[in-house]
Amino acid sequence: MDELNVMSFRRGVVRQSKFRHVFAQAWKTEHCLDDVRVTRVTWEAPLCAPNPKFIAVIVEAGGGGAFLVLPLNKSGRVDQNTPTVCGHAAPVLDVQWCPHDDNVIASASEDCTVKVWQIPDEGLKAPMTEAVVTLEGHSKRVGILAWHPTALNILLTAGCDNLVCVWDVGTGELVYQLSDAHPDLIYSVCWNREGSVVCTTCKDKALRIIDPRRGTVLKVKEKAHDGTRPMRAVFLSDGKILTTGFSRMSERQLALWDTNDLTEPMAVQEMDTSNGVLLPFYDPDTSMVYLCGKGDCTIRYFEVTDESPYVHFISLYSSKEPQRGAGFLCKRGVDVNKCEIARFYKLHERKVEPISMTVPRKSDLFQGDLYPDTAGSEPSLLAEDWIAGQDAPPILISLSGGYVAPPSKQRDTLRGRPKLPPQSDDSGPAATATPVVKETEVETTAPARVAQETEAVPDRAKEDDQLNEILTEVKALKAVVQAQGQRIDMLERQLARIEDGDV
Template identity: 80%
Template sequence: MSFRRGVVRQSKFRHVFAQAWKAEHCLDDVRVSRVTWDSPLCAVNPKFVAVIIEAGGGGAFLVVPITKSGRIDQSCPTVCGHAAPVLDIQWSPHDDNVIASASEDCTVKVWQIPDGGLTSPMTEALVTLEGHNKRVGILAWHPSAFNILLTAGCDNVMCVWNVDTGELVYQISNAHPDLIYSVSWNKDGSAVCTVCKDKALRVIDPRRGTVLKVREKVHDGTRPMRAVFLSDGKILTTGFSRMSERQLALWDTKDLTEPMAVQEMDTSNGVLLPFYDPDTNMVYLCGKGDCTIRYFEVTDESPYVHFLSLYSSKEPQRGAGFLCKRGVDVNKCEIARFYKLHERKVEPISMTVPRKSDLFQGDLYPDTAGLEPALLADEWISGQDSSPLLVSLSGGYAAPPSKHRDTLRGKPKISSQDSGTGGATLSSGNAAAPPTCTPTSVSKETEEEMPQTRVATRDTDGNADRPRREEDMLTELLAEMKALRAVVLAQNQRIELLERQLARIEDGDV
């Protein structure tokens, strides 16, 4: 099937071109993981590049500042707390220092990376999430609710966690009869779409555990598929035809009877990983083992999915990381950036719209999702939904000081759970009580927040130890002040949320 039409379609992205960065700006001697799992193996945000690497006797991934280039020394510290290979890594959309990792050791760990990168190997995670009985290969952070993380494992189970508390808040164990290939949240985080080894596409309400929509045989081929929710509620899937041709399909969730569009590409074996940019409505398809990256624009006019161009190179990619819009160079009209994984190299590739003007091109950069979450975890769990809060990229992006940034500072250590139960199970739309995850230790910061009454010690003459007593009183006052500040901050956050909701009601958005 030809991608081109007889009439030239008007689009500001029609001439997007890809350009690999020069060799001196690449990362060299990176031992990219050889794990046989169809994940991107790489995650990027405006601060860091993370790559799953080969590690003897466990699982590890490399984290380096995004500005770093050149050779990575073998002694470079890594995040190496897993007991088996790491299968997936994902940065939090609301904190550029927080990353989650999923592993063959059946656990998910959440890590806090210090500004500037690692100075020593990191083995202690902020939180360890234990609820899967088999290896965990899929991670998906909620797009707008703070600290909500969805995981999917080879036990055909999906879990939704409150990372702040380490709680398993929902477990969906009866929706998929076979291996889950991919999971994607919709724009406001009220639903997820999944594709499974049974070839079905499902739209699921994660809070009720109910399947809202299902379409059998999205692609006829037996090889793995992928699905991604688009911002307008449609779903784009990649897979294989009965003749093993790679396909792309667009689906309207209101009617999954027939696809809105199907395009066939080639007969390569590599799974097509879709990377979606909601700001431009462009989809980039990056096949594992391919030498090409194809990109398309999705519109409301037939044939809906418009082929734009492809980037081709001599070396195949082992995986790729996709930089969020906050990290691109708006001064160079860069609308997307990939970090292509070679066997021992990480190569940035910029997608650029050719423009002569040096002024900010507002039509290329609509407001994009910022770091500030629209909801707190408890608000989403209680039933609220909200699209991500947007920020302007005019003049480049600078992260504001976050009101929520310290939420993970307590470092709870989650106690082991019975792997046979794995936590709460959803059935008939009702959730059983989630498992209790009690911290086995209280962090120093948490101790400081709890006002404590201290008793002054006395010396042998029966006189009060005044310096010690004054120090204890000062410590107590500081702790109480810190606790009161936390209460005020929480109330301010609640007021801001209510004001935003009121504004949306007044604007007629609700």
């Protein structure tokens, strides 16, 4: 027995983790957002989405659906006359920021549409009613949005019509539709890290792994959780899947699955008998999972490792007031100077409260072990590349010194923005979704731009001519790439029909 105790003690010592002492703390009242009329819809969604620039919160709106978009550093009372994004004809159910452009956000609504909006850098000065792209393909309300993690402009939507749709928002085209994969209401959808497959949970209690480009269900686990309440699932960076659900006795559960063998879960943890659906938020950089349930007063957090029992409970944050939703900030937005590894935005009835997760450190130096390189905003693929069958991992960036993009970098990101039509009063060809490369974009990204300002006029004119030549070549290459992409897309569709026996 003593030997067993020693072995157990040693195992505990071996599993040292730098996240054992993660400290969760709510921000002071003066740093919260007050008088925010958070929506009362009963849809099981976060209802809030922050990114390094803005925070979006779905709010109550008469006669339609609306959501607030505020600067991330905004605090204090939110005036009732603050402009909103209000172009939907029915309540908004979900909002998600594009991972490759911090100014682009998608919204899903009960009016059966999905809209994509371009938010100005300075935020909203007037109500925004005209979306840049409206996606129409669902016959019932749409409640799930999931941007592709590495491919530009690819957006997945799922609705109460049991359909999963994949769109190219640059053209507004529906590129894939899965109509037979789910016999009942879809609860959640999540891409894997490379964006090659998705995992879904459904009202029929099944966990599915789906290849959306082929329209095929690769694997199914019936009754991943026995309870009748909604399940959620997220892909981990190593390909495993973590699910939350309910047992037959209505106990809330957390389970880890090996996608190579879905027969039995690798680990199961039972927590309590609350009715709130647990929303999982996963951080691939730290392998930590945060569980936040609507109506709960707590946020639990776990670390997922390769050693048994695989899912290790760390601690929980507890407060007096229950949350109506919560937004999870991507790693590019956290404060590395304060060793902040995660940040939530907790929704109260009329308040948004930031909650920071930090790892206490005495040193003021950058803590590289807490901040491995993380996914940046640069896409790995274009939409047509992914449609043609390519996959790629995220392009990683360092957070050393904090994520503060210099002006030149901010201009460079213009090249990575979605190929959305420019906002214009014209209703003619200018409103198409054809990508356009502006001279100003090429000029501002030229390495010698600063030197040009100090050179003589003849030299500047000469370099402008060279830039014009480069611009012409770029346009020609873009036209060739577009044509090839369309041809590849057509061949892919033909191949899929042949494989399905339709031809």
